Amino acid sequence: MTMRIAIAGGGLGGLTLARILHRHDIPAVVYEREASRSARSQGGMLDLHPESGQRALAEAGLADRFRSQARPEGEEHRILDPAGRTLVHHVPRPGSFSGRPEIDRRALRDLLLDSLPGEAVAWRHRLVAAQPRPGGGFTLRFDGGHSAGCDVLVGADGARSVVRSLLTDAALYPVATRAELSIGDVDRRHPELAELVGPGNLWCVGASRILSAQRLGDGGIRVGISLPADDRHLDTLRSKRALLDVFDGWEPRLTALIEAGDDPPTPHRVEAMPAGARWTHRPGVTLLGDAAHLMPPVGEGANQAMLDAAELAAALAADPADPGSAIRAYEEAMFARIHPIAEMSARVQAMMLSPTAADDIVRFFTKGSTGS
Numbered sequence: 001m002t003m004r005i006a007i008a009g010g011g012l013g014g015l016t017l018a019r020i021l022h023r024h025d026i027p028a029v030v031y032e033r034e035a036s037r038s039a040r041s042q043g044g045m046l047d048l049h050p051e052s053g054q055r056a057l058a059e060a061g062l063a064d065r066f067r068s069q070a071r072p073e074g075e076e077h078r079i080l081d082p083a084g085r086t087l088v089h090h091v092p093r094p095g096s097f098s099g100r101p102e103i104d105r106r107a108l109r110d111l112l113l114d115s116l117p118g119e120a121v122a123w124r125h126r127l128v129a130a131q132p133r134p135g136g137g138f139t140l141r142f143d144g145g146h147s148a149g150c151d152v153l154v155g156a157d158g159a160r161s162v163v164r165s166l167l168t169d170a171a172l173y174p175v176a177t178r179a180e181l182s183i184g185d186v187d188r189r190h191p192e193l194a195e196l197v198g199p200g201n202l203w204c205v206g207a208s209r210i211l212s213a214q215r216l217g218d219g220g221i222r223v224g225i226s227l228p229a230d231d232r233h234l235d236t237l238r239s240k241r242a243l244l245d246v247f248d249g250w251e252p253r254l255t256a257l258i259e260a261g262d263d264p265p266t267p268h269r270v271e272a273m274p275a276g277a278r279w280t281h282r283p284g285v286t287l288l289g290d291a292a293h294l295m296p297p298v299g300e301g302a303n304q305a306m307l308d309a310a311e312l313a314a315a316l317a318a319d320p321a322d323p324g325s326a327i328r329a330y331e332e333a334m335f336a337r338i339h340p341i342a343e344m345s346a347r348v349q350a351m352m353l354s355p356t357a358a359d360d361i362v363r364f365f366t367k368g369s370t371g372s
């Protein structure tokens, strides 16, 4: 009998898993809480690394489609200080795919969704509980009262995973406070900001503060504000005026990015799991991506989620008769791969929001590089 695989969460990790399983003729259903692919903005750009995100897309048979959608010019990045002086300016070779080309998250998610049969994703299915069945597998209960059964449950349900509680009680810790703003149609409405940001990423780095901006493929700019987690209460950051106060004294050319925001900011806490978090194997269930190893956001999370998916799919495809052994092998390899990456992410995050961030970042960028 074919095993029934349920994937909770249709983000980049869950969809990559479903796609690679589909290529191996292993059916899986993705249960996604959102109502449709366009229910929510998917955020800014991601750079996909050759050894993780791009490798997973190759195993998904989507490398060519990725190249047609990617924006290698988005790799251009600049780091400025609060006075607007350029500290670092990296310009990629024109048209080069040798590095870490950027792609809009929406385009990447659409690419994965388009590669799956329509019935592979069950929209409007928010998992609220998974109960073990006496003979193995789980009964899944969804918001609104539906239920479904599965033999193998994969939690790809992100930072606040419901499936995680079946395996670990690891608590999340606060990493930073972040607020975001969007600016649409910048070439026409704010050409000076289009020029300031360029085709890729801009980071303006001060003492324990970052004002960042990212050019998107839809003609807009996504602006991010990052502060240490204990710097301000979220409720004090719900207006553009409040954000401008945080960057008081900064060059007005830079803070114009805040003033130009189309809507009030949406502040939130960024959280992470402790580096090295792991769990004891339990038959029939596992985690991938942020559900497994939520890390400070320094450019690895989506890449590692996609690589988790590729490795789990390969393990299940190699041994479809024994999913328990496949999951155990996947978990051991994933824990070993993620631990140093999670430690590095925590170090880089602390550096980026330190009082001496500008000096530290320049030193970091001149000897290595992180993602966006």
Ligand SMILES: Cc1cc2nc3c(=O)[nH]c(=O)nc-3n(C[C@H](O)[C@H](O)[C@H](O)COP(=O)(O)OP(=O)(O)OC[C@H]3O[C@@H](n4cnc5c(N)ncnc54)[C@H](O)[C@@H]3O)c2cc1C
Binding pocket: 008, 009, 010, 011, 012, 013, 014, 031, 032, 033, 034, 045, 046, 047, 125, 126, 127, 128, 156, 157, 158, 159, 160, 161, 162, 178, 270, 288, 289, 290, 291, 297, 298, 299, 300, 301, 302, 303, 304, 305, 371, 372
């Ligand atoms: C500000 C910021 C910038 C970042 N930049 C980068 C970057 O440049 N590069 C990079 O590699 N990573 C980056 N990351 C990290 C990256 O976004 C995540 O690691 C990645 O999205 C994780 O993918 P995932 O599939 O595990 O989870 P998600 O993308 O969070 O997907 C989870 C999915 O599960 C669904 N879901 C949640 N709960 C349920 C439920 N109960 N039932 C059903 N469905 C559910 C959600 O709706 C969602 O679709 C960044 C993160 C942040 C916060």
